[in-house]
Amino acid sequence: MTDLVSLTALVPEQLAAARNSSAGRSARTLYGGTGHALRQTVLALAGGHSLGEHESPGEATLQVLAGRVRLSAGGKKWEATEGGFLPIPPTRHDLAAIDDSVVLLSVVAGTGA
Structure with missing residues (x-):
């Protein structure tokens, strides 16, 4: 059985980790990885x-x-x-946090550029 994950609870946890990181970011994979096509990761970026x-x-x-x-x-x-949804173009790209931010990144491996 799959464990339930609260995205709401992960927001402050991941933001705290990002703020304490010299790189200003933190990530936690919720689903996928080796052996899976789909990967879903909560990614936090400190503002700036x-x-x-x-x-x-x-x-x-x-x-x-x-x-x-x-x-x-x-x-x-x-x-x-908050609440916004964006498809990511299949090209080189950048993601920047204007404010402290947390996103859910969903990727299907092997289908991009």
Whole structure:
């Protein structure tokens, strides 16, 4: 049986970890990994921090659980706040936290650029 995970409870936990990290980020994989096509990860970024531009890991979406983020790809930018949902373009992209933020990243491996 699968354990129930409270996304609401993870928000303050992951934000605290991100604030205490020199990189300004924290992540916890909730589902997937080796042997799974789907991976879902809660990612927290302290305000002003970003992941830096990186390749797309596969078909992916982003759901904002708290805060405000900016997704940049191919010269375009999108901002989203709590409750926002963004498909991630299958190209190099960056995710930046405008405010302290927590997102749920869902990726289907091997389907991206």
